[in-house]
Structure formats: C-alpha cells, structure tokens
Amino acid sequence: MPSFDIVSEVDKHQLTNAVDQVNRTVGNRFDFKGVDAELEMNDFNLLIRTESEQKVNQIVDVLRAALIKCDIDPLAMEIGQLEQSGKTVKQAITMRNGLEKELAKKIVKLIKDEKMKVQASIQGDQVRVTGKKRDDLQQVMAMLRGKELDQPLQFNNFRD
Structure with missing residues (x-):
C-alpha cells in the first residue's frame, strides 16, 4: 500500500x-x-x-x-x-523543526474534509498518509501545497 x-x-x-x-x-x-x-x-x-x-x-x-x-x-x-x-x-x-500537534491535527482534518480515499495518522512529529493509489497520494500533496499553512511542509519516505 x-x-x-x-x-x-x-x-x-x-x-x-x-x-x-x-x-x-x-x-x-x-x-x-x-x-x-x-x-x-x-x-x-x-x-x-x-x-x-x-x-x-x-x-x-x-x-x-x-x-x-x-x-x-x-x-x-x-x-x-x-x-x-x-x-x-x-x-x-x-x-521550528517537526510538526506541532495542532498543525498535525489541522493537516489530518484538511485531508479528511477533502474526502479523498486515503488515511492520515499522526505519528510523533509527522503525519503518515496511506492510500490504495499513488494518484490519490499525489492529490493530497498538491492540495497541501495549495493551502496556506504557517509552517513549511516536506513530503518524504514515499513508498509504492
């Protein structure tokens, strides 16, 4: 997955x-x-x-x-x-190094509000997003890049 x-x-x-x-x-x-x-x-x-x-x-x-x-x-x-x-x-x-709890919760809420076919979970100071299709994950990345958040985000550890 x-x-x-x-x-x-x-x-x-x-x-x-x-x-x-x-x-x-x-x-x-x-x-x-x-x-x-x-x-x-x-x-x-x-x-x-x-x-x-x-x-x-x-x-x-x-x-x-x-x-x-x-x-x-x-x-x-x-x-x-x-x-x-x-x-x-x-x-x-x-x-600021690492996601703060409030921002992590906000990111998970943004992902869930878009009703995409992915799961987002908070793991320490990062958020892991999993889905069945690679395209769904790329949609999440594009959506988050378009949002005005008060902290810069990076996407790493991409696995197929």
Whole structure:
C-alpha cells in the first residue's frame, strides 16, 4: 500500500551555513562598520545581538535571504520579542523543526474534509498518509501545497 510522510524539518547543516553567511555579510557591510552586531546559533535557536532595533531588523532581512539561498523556507522562523538591556538589543529566533500537534491535527482534518480515499495518522512529529493509489497520494500533496499553512511542509519516505 503506497504511503508517504508529511514532515517539517530544517537541515541543521544548511542552517549553520546560512548563519555563517549572515555573520560574513554583516561583517562586510558598510552600514555595520564599527557596530557590535552578531548572530549566534545554539541548536535550532538563533540570537541576534546588536545596538539598535533597526540593525536587528536589517539582520533579520539578511537572515531571510540567506535561508532562501540555503533552501530553507523562512516560514520556519519563529521570531521572538525584542529585549533591550543597556546598550544592546537582543532578539531570539527559533527555527521550528517537526510538526506541532495542532498543525498535525489541522493537516489530518484538511485531508479528511477533502474526502479523498486515503488515511492520515499522526505519528510523533509527522503525519503518515496511506492510500490504495499513488494518484490519490499525489492529490493530497498538491492540495497541501495549495493551502496556506504557517509552517513549511516536506513530503518524504514515499513508498509504492
């Protein structure tokens, strides 16, 4: 019976590359000369530290561009609140890795509402879809690509 998994994963190696690109770009940009600005990475948590809110926003824009170049969807970013302490401004960014329970339930509900001849079940931080025909599974993929979800989805582990 054909099946595939719906996941939301961020490639950690590509994320490291994107963070390195941002730090290099910030170090080379003219408007950041003499400014103490950096982007730190700890697992899937990023921390921007700089002198002003404007510089934080510029670094976030550079990060979005770097993520796109590294084939990571910027929707995976969850941007936290700005924290001001003394002369430094900090902003935490979390990269969402894995489907959250609420989103997994929403995906299963979307599939069931379409009344396709497939079964969808939540398995940990992924959703497994099984069906009798490969075409039905491809219809599910096309339907989910067309929906506006707040997290990027990947389809993997396709089996015939």
